[in-house]
Amino acid sequence: MPRILLTGGAGYIGSHTYVALKAAGYDVTILDNFDNADRGVIDRLARLTGEAVDLVEGSVLDRQVLDDLLGAKTYDGAVHFAAKKAVGESVAKPLDYFQYNIGGLITLTQAMRDAGVFRIVFSSTATVYGEPEVFPLTEDLPLSYTSPYAFTKLTSEQILAQAAQADPWIVGVLRYFNPVGAHPSGLIGEDPMGIPDNLMPFIAKVAMGEMEKLRVFGDDYDTPDGTAWRDYIHVMDLARAHVQSLDALMKGRAHTLNIGTGNPVSVLQMHAAYQAAVGRDLPYEIAPRRAGDVPKLYADPSRARAELGFEAEHGLEEMCESSWNWVQAQKRGWGFNS
Numbered sequence: 001m002p003r004i005l006l007t008g009g010a011g012y013i014g015s016h017t018y019v020a021l022k023a024a025g026y027d028v029t030i031l032d033n034f035d036n037a038d039r040g041v042i043d044r045l046a047r048l049t050g051e052a053v054d055l056v057e058g059s060v061l062d063r064q065v066l067d068d069l070l071g072a073k074t075y076d077g078a079v080h081f082a083a084k085k086a087v088g089e090s091v092a093k094p095l096d097y098f099q100y101n102i103g104g105l106i107t108l109t110q111a112m113r114d115a116g117v118f119r120i121v122f123s124s125t126a127t128v129y130g131e132p133e134v135f136p137l138t139e140d141l142p143l144s145y146t147s148p149y150a151f152t153k154l155t156s157e158q159i160l161a162q163a164a165q166a167d168p169w170i171v172g173v174l175r176y177f178n179p180v181g182a183h184p185s186g187l188i189g190e191d192p193m194g195i196p197d198n199l200m201p202f203i204a205k206v207a208m209g210e211m212e213k214l215r216v217f218g219d220d221y222d223t224p225d226g227t228a229w230r231d232y233i234h235v236m237d238l239a240r241a242h243v244q245s246l247d248a249l250m251k252g253r254a255h256t257l258n259i260g261t262g263n264p265v266s267v268l269q270m271h272a273a274y275q276a277a278v279g280r281d282l283p284y285e286i287a288p289r290r291a292g293d294v295p296k297l298y299a300d301p302s303r304a305r306a307e308l309g310f311e312a313e314h315g316l317e318e319m320c321e322s323s324w325n326w327v328q329a330q331k332r333g334w335g336f337n338s
């Protein structure tokens, strides 16, 4: 059974990927410092998989922790989620983002190199396409950045490409579009500490009565209803993409791939779908465009289909229903759905 180090495995995408990797037969060790995760996730992962979680609490910036971890067992690769992800915060604190996201990757890969572990799946993002004008987005389009966060992801991709010139790295770069939704059990999902930054957590807050209305940022974009287009992908599909990416790395096949559905969805379409999941109207108002937003981002997902056999299976309805199920389960205290 291949053994995988999962950095950031207690987080939103990491926790779903943990469950998918275990189901696929991988042995997994989670390294997380709980900077942006609730410790209770670990118990819930144990409930979901029926096995205690192999957890190391520590930071990817801590070389000693990494050396101890990688020296204790033989690893076949890593999936590297641990990073800071708030675009707005990165504008205010760019140096912190460089330290955590770029410094974290360098510390991790140096420790992996010294332990002789050369397979890594890296969490990248659609924001590396900058402000694109050609759609759908294919992997070979020019790359750029509009925030320090995006800069860290683009630089990390480049660091991994350069490192592979010197050492036998086999790298899977996955450029996620907009991950949403939750595990159907209601036990894990997106846990936005503090104020959520993204569309679906905001709609969920309105549905929970914690916010009066959704603010729709801009209705004068060049789209049919005037609101911005994104490519939302169910986190269960995204988790499966990591299993398929690792499977390919195990066979020696490196790749850089978009992970999206290819279907653009507007803010108002997402709002309508969430209303349908909740079964009642959710108030909204049109607000000015949000600074830094691009009008459209959606993937051409065909390379992931060709190289991994990956295809998103869950539609918008399931994304909204699973999110609504998760936020309600949180309020109830995470009982299993039955």
Ligand SMILES: NC(=O)c1ccc[n+]([C@@H]2O[C@H](COP(=O)([O-])OP(=O)(O)OC[C@H]3O[C@@H](n4cnc5c(N)ncnc54)[C@H](O)[C@@H]3O)[C@@H](O)[C@H]2O)c1
Residues within 6 Å of the ligand: 007, 008, 009, 010, 011, 012, 013, 014, 031, 032, 033, 034, 035, 036, 037, 058, 059, 060, 061, 080, 081, 082, 083, 084, 085, 100, 104, 123, 124, 125, 126, 176, 177, 178, 179
């Ligand atoms: N959620 C998105 O919209 C999105 C989109 C594209 C890319 N990504 C990337 O995917 C990855 C996972 O995102 P997520 O949404 O699951 O985020 P998240 O914040 O829920 O998960 C990140 C996890 O990493 C942990 N962590 C942070 N710094 C750490 C450190 N120094 N050492 C150890 N653990 C640390 C956090 O505690 C958390 O559990 C990130 O790299 C993010 O940049 C996310």
Ligand SMILES: O=c1ccn([C@@H]2O[C@H](COP(=O)(O)OP(=O)(O)O[C@H]3O[C@H](CO)[C@H](O)[C@H](O)[C@H]3O)[C@@H](O)[C@H]2O)c(=O)[nH]1
Residues within 6 Å of the ligand: 085, 087, 125, 126, 127, 176, 177, 178, 197, 198, 199, 200, 202, 214, 215, 216, 217, 218, 228, 229, 230, 267, 290, 293, 297
């Ligand atoms: O209250 C809100 C929140 C968002 N939006 C709109 O909803 C769309 C999606 O916004 P999100 O904040 O959910 O997602 P972004 O596309 O802005 O960014 C997300 O996806 C990117 C990749 O596509 C990056 O990975 C980034 O880190 C991640 O937050 C945007 O048009 C935004 O203006 C609203 O109208 N109202």
